[in-house]
Amino acid sequence: MTEITVNAEDYRRVIGQFATGVAVVSCLDANARPVGITVNSLTSVSLDPPALLWCLGDDAVNREAFMACSIFAINILGEAQASISNHFADPHRT
Numbered sequence: 335m336t337e338i339t340v341n342a343e344d345y346r347r348v349i350g351q352f353a354t355g356v357a358v359v360s361c362l363d364a365n366a367r368p369v370g371i372t373v374n375s376l377t378s379v380s381l382d383p384p385a386l387l388w389c390l391g392d393d394a395v396n397r398e399a400f401m402a403c404s405i406f407a408i409n410i411l412g413e414a415q416a417s418i419s420n421h422f423a424d425p426h427r428t
Contacts, residue, residue: 356374361396
């Protein structure tokens with residue numbers, strides 16, 4: 335696994351602008367296919383080390399993939415990216 339370093343100033347700037355909103359959390363499932371889910375439970379826990387918390391419900395789409403993965407990505411969306419948020423919020427998407 336490759337370690338990713340995060341610049342503390344950049345982390346503070348980005349998370350400081352995320353007062354409330356949505357993000358897409360993504361990972362690869364057991365077949366190495368990308369999956370994602372829209373979350374609004376994203377919270378900054380610590381600046382040093384940089385840590386985020388997000389919550390996944392028991393009935394969440396792709397829950398099994400997230401429980402099995404060891405790496406995931408958090409994509410903080412801008413206002414103009416509502417279509418991306420809507421896509422990953424749809425439990426019936428293919």
